[in-house]
Amino acid sequence: xxxxxxxxxxxxxxxxxxxxxxxxxxxxxxxxxxxxxxxxxxxxxxxxxxxxxxxxxxxxxxxxxxxxxxxxxxxxxxxxxxxxxxxxxxxxxxxxxxxxxxxxxxxxxxxxxxxxxxxxxxxxxxxxxxxxxxxxxxxxxxxxxxxxxxxxxxxxxxxxxxxxxxxxxxxxxxxxxxxxxxxxxxxxxxxxxxxxxxxxxxxxxxxxxxxxxxxxxxxxxxxxxxxxxxxxxxxxxxxxxxxxxxxxxxxxxxxxxxxxxxxxxxxxxxxxxxxxxxxxxxxxxxxxxxxxxxxxxxxxxxxxxxxxxxxxxxxxxxxxxxxxxxxxxxxxxxxxx
Amino acid sequence: xxxxxxxxxxxxxxxxxxxxxxxxxxxxxxxxxxxxxxxxxxxxxxxxxxxxxxxxxxxxxxxxxxxxxxxxxxxxxxxxxxxxxxxxxxxxxxxxxxxxxxxxxxxxxxxxxxxxxxxxxxxxxxxxxxxxxxxxxxxxxxxxxxxxxxxxxxxxxxxxxxxxxxxxxxxxxxxxxxxxxxxxxxxxxxxxxxxxxxxxxxxxxx
Ligand code: B12
Numbered sequence: 001x002x003x004x005x006x007x008x009x010x011x012x013x014x015x016x017x018x019x020x021x022x023x024x025x026x027x028x029x030x031x032x033x034x035x036x037x038x039x040x041x042x043x044x045x046x047x048x049x050x051x052x053x054x055x056x057x058x059x060x061x062x063x064x065x066x067x068x069x070x071x072x073x074x075x076x077x078x079x080x081x082x083x084x085x086x087x088x089x090x091x092x093x094x095x096x097x098x099x100x101x102x103x104x105x106x107x108x109x110x111x112x113x114x115x116x117x118x119x120x121x122x123x124x125x126x127x128x129x130x131x132x133x134x135x136x137x138x139x140x141x142x143x144x145x146x147x148x149x150x151x152x153x154x155x156x157x158x159x160x161x162x163x164x165x166x167x168x169x170x171x172x173x174x175x176x177x178x179x180x181x182x183x184x185x186x187x188x189x190x191x192x193x194x195x196x197x198x199x200x201x202x203x204x205x206x207x208x209x210x211x212x213x214x215x216x217x218x219x220x221x222x223x224x225x226x227x228x229x230x231x232x233x234x235x236x237x238x239x240x241x242x243x244x245x246x247x248x249x250x251x252x253x254x255x256x257x258x259x260x261x262x263x264x265x266x267x268x269x270x271x272x273x274x275x276x277x278x279x280x281x282x283x284x285x286x287x288x289x290x291x292x293x294x295x296x297x298x299x300x301x302x303x304x305x306x307x308x309x310x311x312x313x314x315x316x317x318x319x320x321x322x323x324x325x326x327x328x329x330x331x332x333x334x335x336x337x
Numbered sequence: 338x339x340x341x342x343x344x345x346x347x348x349x350x351x352x353x354x355x356x357x358x359x360x361x362x363x364x365x366x367x368x369x370x371x372x373x374x375x376x377x378x379x380x381x382x383x384x385x386x387x388x389x390x391x392x393x394x395x396x397x398x399x400x401x402x403x404x405x406x407x408x409x410x411x412x413x414x415x416x417x418x419x420x421x422x423x424x425x426x427x428x429x430x431x432x433x434x435x436x437x438x439x440x441x442x443x444x445x446x447x448x449x450x451x452x453x454x455x456x457x458x459x460x461x462x463x464x465x466x467x468x469x470x471x472x473x474x475x476x477x478x479x480x481x482x483x484x485x486x487x488x489x490x491x492x493x494x495x496x497x498x499x500x501x502x503x504x505x506x507x508x509x510x511x512x513x514x515x516x517x518x519x520x521x522x523x524x525x526x527x528x529x530x531x532x533x534x535x536x537x538x539x540x541x542x543x
Binding site for chain 1: 349389391392393394395397398431432433434435438481482483484486509510513514516517520
């Protein structure tokens, strides 16, 4: 089986030749290439080359076009801060007060250089692999993006006390999210990873989610012209799974703080799952620990398809050692067939 | 009675929370009893969050409401912050401030005064500032992993200066790797902001 066949088989709840391994590499590519993270993302050729290299080296069954979350803030006029040994972060919020939401415009994809770089990356990857390896695009959910647009504290205040502004911002973010997702699909992305950690019960209560994050996801995902995976960035999802299924997403991503076997049972074939290696612990794992972690997940949730094995946050941290990734890859071959 | 106050906090109902206190206590006379009640309730809320029973939005709102209520009832506390305390909190090399904000509110609402160092990106600068302010207990909050591991450099700076200080760390990286606090040479870690209250009280008794 090639990677695409393997992933599609697993998603159709059948047993593939081995459990698909979805190592989501973003800024890790800079480490592989030996250049700074800022330089790495400045040129799509760097990303394309590193993605192809890592796909082969670590036997990962997908290519990942994500660079960093703050990219979307750049589209709204914000800035990004780069570090030498960790993921880029958003700089100051773009909205200084809620009134500014009235003036906020939906960014034009064509006018934002960093979004264009991602689209060029996707089309370059597509040229390389055609339909043999899934290419994953990424969007921040309309409901999660405001943490960067406003700052977390102000966003929580807005949710609680200024619901009118909240709804206005959601309208803008929904439009942007749909456009951005569909631009990536048109460029050649196979599926879109919808990052929505604010919907996790770790961040807002399931009752509040129902009238906000859930309704927004349902509406947004319906307009995305390709399959989606809903990612909670290692936030837990057990309590809201029934709602997540209703959003018609294909995959839910499971936190390493959750029992993946239990989540698989709840999903019962209605949703595939992605997870749930602990990326933070992974930074200091031994090879034996890596193998054990892989084996545990496969034992708990690997039967009869439905599982994509991955790190639980949606990107491999910079500090994870090469030998650990190699032992994850060989453990999947050993235990996942 | 405690349950009602807690329920009001979890519903983010400031008015209900306040009117409950004003009905149950003599606000001008029973400051200490109120602080004790708030501290108790926040500790419960902290462990509910730790168990995954309540959301961050609820823990954040509860801490904010309690801080506001206390500033109203005990206005003299408001300016106490900078006075005579040897406890400080900082966000290290990170642009994420909410963790620090919540921990600080928890402590202040429990009657523990604390200096807020804001965000500092260099371990050397942080160590210097702590020494200058005669800090004995330093609380460090981080969200990014690459920031969390820099706590070790902070410790080294203190060691070089032969400065004795206790470091308490918290934030998501320490929750996902329960041994990380030892690796970075901290003295303790807290999962929920309420752990900061417990640990500081323990250190005070030592
Ligand atoms: C929601 C979320 C997002 C949202 C919002 C993030 C934000 N705050 O800006 C979005 C989608 C935007 C996002 C994006 C990213 N994220 Co994110 N995200 C999360 C998530 C789910 C929650 C983070 C959060 O803000 N929690 C709220 C704060 C207040 O919680 P907290 O700091 O833990 O504090 C609580 C306790 O820990 C305690 N506490 C805090 N400090 C202290 C100190 C002491 C002394 C004590 C006692 C207690 C204590 O009290 C607080 C209240 O209870 C976490 C994973 C998770 N499961 O938690 C990942 C996580 C924080 N994200 C992570 C990363 C890497 C990112 C990105 C850099 C990804 C990328 N490549 O772009 C971006 C950066 C965004 C930015 N701002 O630039 C990583 C960071 C660790 C790492 N790998 O380095 C995490 C931990 C995921 C993971 N498991 O790896 N993310």
